[in-house]
Amino acid sequence: MPNLTISPEIYKLFPHFKLGIVQYDHIVVGDSPQMLRGRFELFQENTKLEFESKSPSDDAAIKEWRSIVKQCGADPSKYRHSAEALLRRVKKGNSIHTVNSAVDLTNLFSLQYKIPFGIYDLEKITGPITLKIGTENEKYEALNGRVYNMANKFVLCDQNSAFGSPFVDSNRTMVTKETKKALHIIYICPSMKREEAQQLVGAVAEMFFQLHGGNVNVQLL
Structure with a gap:
């Protein structure tokens, strides 16, 4: 497993904070098979119906992560974590575009x-990883091409620079069809019981493995 530590300042704010970590080796990433595309499309349709008459912020998990964003010092209405951003996109009727099997499955999760997920190409990460609350000095070019400032937001850093967050990930560590080693980061709700969190992380790892093969290593911090 990668050497990943969580900053004490996070535990100070959120004593029950949990992070799911899954390492995948020797995987095969490609276009999403019809099974995954069909499941993803159906899930988006069902989600749109579910939230037709209510706001995404009414959902317990979405609400809890909005509270976390606010406690870190950022505006949750301006900086929406990735799960809420996806949910609001689906609610508006805008389908989520397919990227590749690893990214599409992560978006489905x-x-x-x-809850927010991140997936990264491990061979593009150097040295130990730290999850911390970012400063004005931490920024990166995001997947959408914009430079994202990580001040007052959760951010993942390796020995080179920041590369990921519960909001949007960087171009530098993105997963492509050439990726053979990947890292899933799962931002568990702090209120979730540890046993339930372990089951969630295990289910994610198993489904990813069924689609991509390889070897899997699971950890819950």
């Missing part, structure tokens, strides 16, 4: 569990 995020919609399903209503």
Whole structure:
């Protein structure tokens, strides 16, 4: 497993904070198979119906992560975590575009569990990883091409620079069809019981493995 530590300042704010970590080796990433595309489309349709008459912020998990964002010092209405952003997109009737099997499945997980996920190419990460609350000095070019400032937000850093967060991930560590080693980061709701969190992380790892093969290593911090 990668050497990943969580900053004490996070535990000070959120004593029951939990982070799911799954390492995948020797995987095969490609276009999403019809099975995954069909499941993802159906889930988006069902989610749109579910939230037709209510706001995404009414959902318990979405609400809890909005509270976390606020306690870190950021505006949750301006900086929406990735699960809420996906949910609001689906609610508006805007389908989520397919990228590749690893990214599409990760987006499905995020919609399903209503919590932020990140997936990264491990071979593009150097040295130990730290999850911390970012400063003005931490920024990166995000997947949408914009430079994202990580001040007062959760951010993942390796020995080179920041590369990921519960909001949007960087171009530097994105997963492509050439990725053979990947890292899933699962931002568990602090209120979730540890046994339930372990089951969630295990279910994610198993489904990813069924689609991509390889070896899997699971950890819950």
